[in-house]
Amino acid sequence: MAEEKPYLTGRTYIFRLPKGKDLLESLADFCHDNQVKCGVVNVVGSVVNATVGYYDQSKKKYEKKVINEEMELLSLMGNISIQDNRPMVHAHVVLADSEFNTVGGHLLPGTKIYVCEAYIQELVGEPKVRRSDKVTKLSLWA
Structure with missing residues (x-):
């Protein structure tokens, strides 16, 4: 393992994400446009639909779940790297439906924003740079 060095906190952003856009893509685009290369992200709000994943360790692949209904985004937490x-x-989410049932998982492309408020703390x-890991088949920090 490489020697880990401490990070300093940089810029802090709080902003609303654009309605109707893909949640994951919108966050990545914001980071690209503002040159945020490393950081942490948190989001709350609601989505029109959601796509989440569960990583099956034995199959070494994500099982995808598409949810075609309005959901409350109770929590999105993640990190930003290259x-x-x-x-x-890289984000995980917890969502709730109209019956107050929750579902969570790895956020995948395909989750459409209704209204979302984001917090990004630059480090x-x-x-951190992601590369394919031979053992897990995941894209991990090198």
């Missing part, structure tokens, strides 16, 4: 020379957001230092 993959393929571009900011990449200043050597950005």
Whole structure:
């Protein structure tokens, strides 16, 4: 394992995400546009639909669940690093339906924003870079 170095806190952003856009893509685009290469992200709000994943460790692949209904976004937490020379957001979510049932998982492309408020804390230092891991088949920090 490489020697870990501390990070300093950089810029802090609080903002609303655009209605109707893809949640994961919108966060990554914001990071790209504002040159945020490393950080943490939190989001609350609601979505029109959601796509989440569960990583099956034995199959070494994500099982995808598409939810075609309005959901409350109770919590999105994640990190920002670099993959393929571009900011990449790795996020997990907890969502609730109209019956107050919850579902959670790895946020995948395909989750459409209704209204979402985001908080991004930039971390200043050597950005973490994601690379494919041979053992898990996941894109992990190198």
